[in-house]
Amino acid sequence: MIFNSTPLAGAFVVGQEPRIDERGFFARAFCAREFADAGLECNFVQANNTQTLRKGTVRGFHYQLPPAAEVKLVRCIAGAVFDVIVDIRPDSTTFKKSFGTRLDHDNRLMMYVPRGFAHGFISLTDDAELSYMVSAFYDPKQERGLRHDDPAFDVNWPVEVTGISAKDSAWPDLDPEFHGVGLFRAEIAPPITGVDRPKINGASAAIDPTRVAAGRRL
Numbered sequence: 001m002i003f004n005s006t007p008l009a010g011a012f013v014v015g016q017e018p019r020i021d022e023r024g025f026f027a028r029a030f031c032a033r034e035f036a037d038a039g040l041e042c043n044f045v046q047a048n049n050t051q052t053l054r055k056g057t058v059r060g061f062h063y064q065l066p067p068a069a070e071v072k073l074v075r076c077i078a079g080a081v082f083d084v085i086v087d088i089r090p091d092s093t094t095f096k097k098s099f100g101t102r103l104d105h106d107n108r109l110m111m112y113v114p115r116g117f118a119h120g121f122i123s124l125t126d127d128a129e130l131s132y133m134v135s136a137f138y139d140p141k142q143e144r145g146l147r148h149d150d151p152a153f154d155v156n157w158p159v160e161v162t163g164i165s166a167k168d169s170a171w172p173d174l175d176p177e178f179h180g181v182g183l184f185r186a187e188i189a190p191p192i193t194g195v196d197r198p199k200i201n202g203a204s205a206a207i208d209p210t211r212v213a214a215g216r217r218l
Helices: 032-037
Strands: 002-005 012-015 019-021 024-026 046-052 058-064 072-078 080-087 098-104 110-113 117-123 128-134 143-145 199-201
Touching: 058 080, 072 080, 072 098, 072 117, 080 110, 080 128, 098 110, 110 117
Parallel strands: 002 199
Antiparallel strands: 002 012, 012 110, 019 024, 046 128, 058 117, 058 143, 072 110, 072 128, 080 098, 080 117
């Protein structure tokens, strides 16, 4: 697996290394050992599935407060989405900054969303479907969200927003007390060290899916 750093410390876009032959390909979608070697979460307790019927629909931004704060590993298995994360760790040098990239069924990229990040996406096609794993169980008491057009974050959505739930559109502007950002002060990821580290590419504003999803022949 290939771990592509993003401009937001601790967040990665993860690519597969497919082995290709005349039948098609085989690739790992997750490996606990490789994630652990990269210093990333490798214990997930739920796998969730979501379908978004119409292009231009936004879901998010969503996250949970400690002790239910969660890591997410998000993959698009049908259609395409623009997947976005927002850093809400107050001690981070990228506090309130966002990063987004395209996830689709062809590039098979995954967004690794650390604790202390809010996650959302906009569908780029009709019938977009995501599959994602989370490291903590859903806790409605710890649930929080950010509005997709909150001026504190200035997210540049690549297509017009044409649909959003009443719940997601009602989240208030960033309020440190309500949104609990102070609870994420200890969530700065340490640098990855050691000689047996997995393939980790440097940070970039855009991920090249042809580079990270390139195959290897058997």
